[in-house]
Amino acid sequence: MHERSTTRRRFLTAAAGSLAAAAGGNVRARGAAVKTAGKLAILGGTPVRKGKGWPGWPYWDDSVVDEIVKTTKSRVWCRIQSASGTVPTFEKKWAELNGSRFCVATGSGTQALHTCVEALGIGPGDEVITSPYTDPGTIASILSSRALPVLADLDRESYQLDPADVERRITENTRAIMPVDMMGQPCNLQAILQIAKRRGLKVIEDACQGHLAEYQGKRLGTIGDLGCFSFQSSKTIACGEGGAILGDDEELMDRCYTVHNHGTSRRGRTEVIGPKYRMNELEAAILLGQWPGVMERFERRNRNAAHLTARLKGCPGIAPQKLYEGTKSGSFYLYAMTYRKEHFSGASRSAFLKAMAAEGVSLSPYIAQGLHKEPWIDHILGQPVYRKMYSPERLKAYSEDRACPNCDAVCQELVMLWASGPLLGTEKDMDEVADAIWKVYENRDALASI
Ligand SMILES: Cc1ncc(COP(=O)(O)O)c(C=O)c1O
The missing domain is CATH 3.40.640.10 (Type I PLP-dependent aspartate aminotransferase-like (Major domain))
Known part of the structure; x- marks a missing residue:
């Protein structure tokens, strides 16, 4: 698989905006990031981030x-x-x-x-x-x-x-x-x-x-x-x-x-x-x-997201959410990434998440399965009002044409940081997220063999 062929498109999109401005700024190179590479915390090594929380959420003052x-x-x-x-x-x-x-x-x-x-x-x-x-x-x-x-x-x-x-x-x-x-x-x-x-x-x-x-x-x-x-x-x-x-x-x-x-x-x-x-x-x-402080918090999330994205650049198997052309800023409710296990020596997503948690950075999957797989579809197909208002042919086609394979893949591949509070952290917090991901990547063979 061509590992980063999508990178240019992914962030070309934010060219005029604050996301790209921060991403192109003074960001630590990957070489510096891997100073923490060593034994995985899940295998007894020292965690990248120890005993630290995130800015609390919901916000109040x-x-x-x-x-x-x-x-x-x-x-x-x-x-x-x-x-x-x-x-x-x-x-x-x-x-x-x-x-x-x-x-x-x-x-x-x-x-x-x-x-x-x-x-x-x-x-x-x-x-x-x-x-x-x-x-x-x-x-x-x-x-x-x-x-x-x-x-x-x-x-x-x-x-x-x-x-x-x-x-x-x-x-x-x-x-x-x-x-x-x-x-x-x-x-x-x-x-x-x-x-x-x-x-x-x-x-x-x-x-x-x-x-x-x-x-x-x-x-x-x-x-x-x-x-x-x-x-x-x-x-x-x-x-x-x-x-x-x-x-x-x-x-x-x-x-x-x-x-x-x-x-x-x-x-x-x-x-x-x-x-x-x-x-x-x-x-x-x-x-x-x-x-x-509402605009300041919005801008801080965008700066931190751009920094994190820049720090993850070139990490095989981790692709931050693609942004479309014309995107100047995001709300960053979640900071989401695609995890491709083939670049992590086949280590499963759940193994990756456990290793990350041991490094002191809790990422999670998001939606377990798309709504096209939930029981409500069969429920409404049996409801009198739907049977009255939609033809049998339409309901049959509706029932049969519900596959969403890309959604299924996203449910399996996505890993994310709940971002409302965490992206209000410091640049160092973002560096620790990136360092932990790089560290797990560098130790992918050990992770896959657990
Ligand atoms: C994309 C999306 N749509 C709709 C909703 C529904 O909003 P509420 O929970 O305020 O009813 C949510 C809430 O999580 C959402 O994330």
Whole structure:
């Protein structure tokens, strides 16, 4: 196998951005990195990183606590109590920060996505194409409207939707594409937007992991017709559970507000079918309390990610997530890599992960299997509403054409660092991650023989 033939493409993409700027900077050469090479810690050697944790997550500081206390004491705990409470303030600030005209805050990313599906009038009989390699909330948002989630395969190097497979799966019932920005880095939005435009489809961006990341001059979540975020605890901006929708189309965003407010519009009339998905004021207080350092933390993650990527350059069998042309920055919810055991003398991924943990750097696999392999497909195939709304031929084809081999490969090959907290560490922390990987690589024969 040609080991690094993809390297140029992988990072050519970030040429103008901070990712590449840091990657091309003053980074220790690999020679210096392997000073730690010696006996693997798993075999009794000295760990690269000993007794050290990572910056804690979720983030909080006095400003977050002050906002919570202030909101608690105000007795304004629900957004409809005040037009200037924390939720409306957060909506204004989140829209501004992302360069969008409107924002509607929700109680979760799943709620945000479902609100968009409903607001676009997508329902039984309709199909939405999305990724099998995502949080179940992505498909839950489509299923909740009794539409059909159609799963397309991935690009094996970026872990993102493969536009060619998306296009192949369009039918006369397809109404929208829901691309997912996995790990918080942009998916191939340019190609997906072109397909959507050509085929007359809406695009609901699942940017639930993609806070603030920039692609072709815009932030994620502001590129499709509507964009959604999650502020669940693990995300790079978090409030426990929370979500938001961004959009520029005033009428559509007004409809999102109405849907998320149990169908009741800003005019006070109950106009459509809708669940109650409002963010509460204490959640918004946690988000507003984080505002002062939010950009600094985003930039620090990007600097550290670029440094780590540069330090891993040339390590056979470890390929950091491929980024697409036009990627200026990522959210780096996860720092993900492909592990190819053939370059580690055949040592399995789990052996590699155990060796890394012994070196003091815990990496993990991510999604164990794609959603195309989960039981929900068989469940919905038996549901009366689906049998009523979709022809037997369509359901048969749907059942049979569910293979996503690249997704299967990604589930087996991916290793990652949970990055929301760890990428807020120091450059030395990143060096230790890279040193540990190089050390395991240098000792691959010993690892394979355990
Ligand atoms: C890609 C993606 N989509 C949707 C969701 C759902 O968001 P939430 O958990 O806030 O409902 C998540 C959350 O992990 C996610 O990562």
